[in-house]
Amino acid sequence: MKRRIVDRWFPANAMGQGGLSARRRYRLVIYLAVAAIVICSFFMFFGRYLKEKNKDPWTLMAVYRVTADGKRVLENYPVYYYPDYVFVNGIHYKIEEFVDGQPVTEPEWPKYYQVETEIVKVSNFDEMMGGVFWLLPVVIVFAIVEIIMNYCSFYRPTKSIYLMKRFRSGAELNRRCLTMPIIMILVSVLVCVGLGALYYWVYCNYTIPERLPDRITVNIGRMLLWWS
Amino acid sequence: MVELKNVGKRYSGSVEALKDVNLSIGQGEIIGLFGENGAGKTTLMKCVFGFVGHSGQILLDGEPITRKNIARLAFGTCEFSFLPEMTAAEHAEFYEHHFPKFRKERFRGLTEFFELPLDRPVKTLSAGQKSQVEVILALCQGAEYIFLDEPFVGHDIFNREDFYKVLLGILEPTETIVLSTHLIEEVEGFIDRAVMLRKGTVIGDVQIADLEENGEKLVDYVKKLYGYQADRVSRSLELITGAKRE
Numbered sequence: 236m237k238r239r240i241v242d243r244w245f246p247a248n249a250m251g252q253g254g255l256s257a258r259r260r261y262r263l264v265i266y267l268a269v270a271a272i273v274i275c276s277f278f279m280f281f282g283r284y285l286k287e288k289n290k291d292p293w294t295l296m297a298v299y300r301v302t303a304d305g306k307r308v309l310e311n312y313p314v315y316y317y318p319d320y321v322f323v324n325g326i327h328y329k330i331e332e333f334v335d336g337q338p339v340t341e342p343e344w345p346k347y348y349q350v351e352t353e354i355v356k357v358s359n360f361d362e363m364m365g366g367v368f369w370l371l372p373v374v375i376v377f378a379i380v381e382i383i384m385n386y387c388s389f390y391r392p393t394k395s396i397y398l399m400k401r402f403r404s405g406a407e408l409n410r411r412c413l414t415m416p417i418i419m420i421l422v423s424v425l426v427c428v429g430l431g432a433l434y435y436w437v438y439c440n441y442t443i444p445e446r447l448p449d450r451i452t453v454n455i456g457r458m459l460l461w462w463s
Numbered sequence: 464m465v466e467l468k469n470v471g472k473r474y475s476g477s478v479e480a481l482k483d484v485n486l487s488i489g490q491g492e493i494i495g496l497f498g499e500n501g502a503g504k505t506t507l508m509k510c511v512f513g514f515v516g517h518s519g520q521i522l523l524d525g526e527p528i529t530r531k532n533i534a535r536l537a538f539g540t541c542e543f544s545f546l547p548e549m550t551a552a553e554h555a556e557f558y559e560h561h562f563p564k565f566r567k568e569r570f571r572g573l574t575e576f577f578e579l580p581l582d583r584p585v586k587t588l589s590a591g592q593k594s595q596v597e598v599i600l601a602l603c604q605g606a607e608y609i610f611l612d613e614p615f616v617g618h619d620i621f622n623r624e625d626f627y628k629v630l631l632g633i634l635e636p637t638e639t640i641v642l643s644t645h646l647i648e649e650v651e652g653f654i655d656r657a658v659m660l661r662k663g664t665v666i667g668d669v670q671i672a673d674l675e676e677n678g679e680k681l682v683d684y685v686k687k688l689y690g691y692q693a694d695r696v697s698r699s700l701e702l703i704t705g706a707k708r709e
Contacts, residue, residue, distance in 0.1 A: 392586075397514060397544040401533050402561050 378416035385412035470519035480506040498660035504643040539601030541613035547586035564605025
């Protein structure tokens, strides 16, 4: 009875692979491994995000622009930071002196910009999400290979295709070949979207409002949050 | 009735597996389908089920054979059509689910008779047991027309004898068997009609009762039909060894 239920929801191919019973575990292990990689990749990026003082050269620093009337305006610029060089908004500066322990460059830099005292990594949301979603194409390719293998299993080593073709509907064959790969893709998409939503929620709540990236990225994130 | 009208099949290239085959298979008949290797026996059966494309028409009670009526036909093949990882018991459940007329009692009786292990994946069974499972499933599907392609591969003589006897005992008058085999002498007592194929063409179609009436044996009729030269072997041996033989 239990076996029948398993076969109904997680049908195996002709070689008994793809389902969830004991003889079919190796595929399950692959699915779990893929899911684990997706989740790990999320936490990897998530961890990087939460890390305040990173050593990566690629960072976004909040900088103050000093206006003509002496007011300081907080701005976000992508900055490449190396020990001796700083690239602010695509312009290269050599660091000559440090103000409050932070690099100051010449010649325009000291006049117009002052680097905030704390360097906080604030990557764009979509940039970080790429780390979660890059596995999806891999999962899809894997699923396509799996589908082909499943159909082939009905031709070798036995010709169980002859049995499948005698059924009233062709659904049984397709069910056995497509269900598990589709479940695999759906689970991966759900995991990615779910984690993405969680990620975005954390991103919005732990990032100071001035440092939130442009509106488009924020809207994409909101959409994902709503979707999930 | 299954009717084949001008059925032809050409495989890629110029290999013509079937040429203009016309055949009627009536309900309740037990037909032996004979021919040398490559004569077209298997291709003919595959055409009936639509496993391979073909020219001409194949009708079941005047209707083309489609998914709608294909469950009225069963197929047991020496290539095996079971799912190797499933046990015989699981196959029974699977068949029952897909073929509402599945004969559960017959399945139980036959598996008991052949002492088939029900709880082992079919792939782990011996060659003979595998073909027993294949034939039993075809017989139990609940089909009216049962096509068996070389079903006794791997069976020993006793096993085959038993099979014929059991088959004759269990078949209902409405059940039709089309049996493709090389074991002409063995099945002579079991079949009603013999159809002979050669190079894709039906060259003979005879009722066993008619042969018996004429006092002729099926194997002799087949040999005559195929132009079998009894002295072929001795002539070849003479050629090979140079020694004259009686």
